[in-house]
Amino acid sequence: MEDDNTIVHSTLEEGYDFEITDKWNKKHRYKIATFEVPSGLLSEAYEVIDNNLDNEPRVFHILSNFGADIEKAELQLKEKIKKGINKRYLDYRDGNYSICDDLEVAGRFIWDVVSNSGLKESTLK
Helix, strand or coil, X not given: CCCCCCCCCCHHHHCEEEXXXXXXXXXXXXXXXXXXXXXXXXXXXXXXXXXXXXXXXXXXXXEECCCCCHHHHHHHHHHHHHHHHCCCCCEEECCEEECCCCCCCCCCCCCCCCCCCCCCHHHHC
Protein backbone atom coordinates (compact mmCIF):
# COMPACT_ATOMS: atom_id res chain seq x y z
CA MET A 1 0.00 0.00 0.00
CA GLU A 2 1.52 3.31 -1.08
CA ASP A 3 0.74 6.75 0.28
CA ASP A 4 2.41 10.18 0.37
CA ASN A 5 4.60 9.08 3.30
CA THR A 6 6.02 6.00 1.60
CA ILE A 7 8.91 5.71 -0.84
CA VAL A 8 8.96 2.54 -2.93
CA HIS A 9 12.14 1.99 -4.90
CA SER A 10 13.97 -1.05 -6.29
CA THR A 11 17.59 -0.44 -7.19
CA LEU A 12 17.73 -3.91 -8.77
CA GLU A 13 14.96 -2.94 -11.19
CA GLU A 14 15.71 0.76 -11.72
CA GLY A 15 19.48 1.01 -11.30
CA TYR A 16 22.23 0.94 -13.90
CA ASP A 17 24.91 -1.76 -14.15
CA PHE A 18 28.33 -1.29 -12.58
CA GLU A 19 31.02 -3.96 -12.69
CA ILE A 20 34.16 -3.92 -10.59
CA THR A 21 37.03 -6.37 -10.08
CA ASP A 22 38.49 -6.95 -6.61
CA LYS A 23 42.19 -7.42 -5.85
CA TRP A 24 41.74 -11.21 -6.17
CA ASN A 25 40.51 -10.71 -9.79
CA LYS A 26 36.93 -11.70 -8.97
CA LYS A 27 34.31 -9.64 -10.83
CA HIS A 28 31.37 -8.18 -8.90
CA ARG A 29 28.26 -6.74 -10.51
CA TYR A 30 26.14 -4.04 -8.90
CA LYS A 31 23.06 -2.05 -9.73
CA ILE A 32 23.41 1.62 -8.75
CA ALA A 33 20.66 4.21 -8.35
CA THR A 34 20.29 7.62 -6.73
CA PHE A 35 16.88 8.77 -5.55
CA GLU A 36 15.27 11.27 -3.22
CA VAL A 37 14.47 10.44 0.38
CA PRO A 38 13.07 12.88 2.96
CA SER A 39 16.55 13.81 4.22
CA GLY A 40 18.25 14.26 0.83
CA LEU A 41 19.56 12.01 -1.93
CA LEU A 42 20.33 8.35 -1.32
CA SER A 43 22.82 6.65 -3.63
CA GLU A 44 22.56 2.88 -3.32
CA ALA A 45 24.55 0.00 -4.80
CA TYR A 46 23.04 -3.48 -4.62
CA GLU A 47 25.16 -6.50 -5.56
CA VAL A 48 23.64 -8.72 -8.24
CA ILE A 49 24.11 -12.38 -7.40
CA ASP A 50 22.57 -14.73 -9.95
CA ASN A 51 21.19 -18.03 -8.64
CA ASN A 52 23.59 -18.29 -5.72
CA LEU A 53 21.80 -19.04 -2.48
CA ASP A 54 25.09 -19.32 -0.54
CA ASN A 55 25.92 -15.61 -0.81
CA GLU A 56 24.11 -12.65 0.68
CA PRO A 57 24.28 -9.58 -1.62
CA ARG A 58 26.28 -6.62 -0.36
CA VAL A 59 24.54 -3.25 -0.21
CA PHE A 60 26.32 0.11 0.01
CA HIS A 61 24.79 3.56 0.64
CA ILE A 62 25.78 7.22 0.50
CA LEU A 63 23.40 9.90 1.80
CA SER A 64 23.82 13.40 0.31
CA ASN A 65 22.11 16.75 0.73
CA PHE A 66 19.45 17.92 -1.70
CA GLY A 67 21.15 19.65 -4.60
CA ALA A 68 24.33 17.57 -4.25
CA ASP A 69 26.21 16.54 -7.39
CA ILE A 70 24.84 13.06 -8.16
CA GLU A 71 27.91 12.06 -10.18
CA LYS A 72 30.20 12.99 -7.27
CA ALA A 73 28.00 11.06 -4.81
CA GLU A 74 28.04 7.99 -7.03
CA LEU A 75 31.84 8.22 -7.41
CA GLN A 76 32.09 8.24 -3.60
CA LEU A 77 29.78 5.22 -3.52
CA LYS A 78 31.98 3.39 -6.03
CA GLU A 79 35.04 4.11 -3.87
CA LYS A 80 33.14 2.71 -0.88
CA ILE A 81 32.35 -0.44 -2.90
CA LYS A 82 36.00 -0.79 -3.93
CA LYS A 83 37.14 -0.52 -0.32
CA GLY A 84 34.45 -2.95 0.86
CA ILE A 85 35.07 -5.70 -1.68
CA ASN A 86 38.82 -5.63 -1.11
CA LYS A 87 38.40 -6.66 2.55
CA ARG A 88 38.37 -10.24 3.71
CA TYR A 89 37.22 -11.12 7.18
CA LEU A 90 37.54 -14.90 7.02
CA ASP A 91 40.10 -17.06 5.26
CA TYR A 92 38.76 -20.02 3.25
CA ARG A 93 41.16 -22.97 2.94
CA ASP A 94 40.61 -26.68 2.50
CA GLY A 95 36.83 -26.29 2.67
CA ASN A 96 36.86 -24.45 6.00
CA TYR A 97 36.61 -20.82 7.09
CA SER A 98 39.04 -19.55 9.70
CA ILE A 99 40.18 -16.31 11.30
CA CYS A 100 43.83 -15.52 10.61
CA ASP A 101 46.09 -13.20 12.59
CA ASP A 102 45.47 -10.23 10.30
CA LEU A 103 41.74 -10.82 9.77
CA GLU A 104 38.77 -9.91 11.94
CA VAL A 105 35.14 -11.00 12.22
CA ALA A 106 32.56 -8.59 10.82
CA GLY A 107 29.30 -8.70 8.93
CA ARG A 108 26.26 -10.92 9.19
CA PHE A 109 26.12 -14.60 10.03
CA ILE A 110 23.55 -16.24 7.78
CA TRP A 111 24.23 -19.89 8.57
CA ASP A 112 22.08 -21.93 10.91
CA VAL A 113 25.09 -23.43 12.71
CA VAL A 114 28.28 -21.65 13.76
CA SER A 115 31.09 -23.73 15.19
CA ASN A 116 34.05 -22.38 17.14
CA SER A 117 36.24 -25.47 16.70
CA GLY A 118 39.79 -24.55 15.91
CA LEU A 119 39.49 -20.94 17.07
CA LYS A 120 41.59 -19.64 19.94
CA GLU A 121 39.62 -18.46 22.97
CA SER A 122 41.10 -14.96 22.63
CA THR A 123 39.80 -14.72 19.06
CA LEU A 124 36.18 -15.21 20.15
CA LYS A 125 36.09 -12.26 22.59
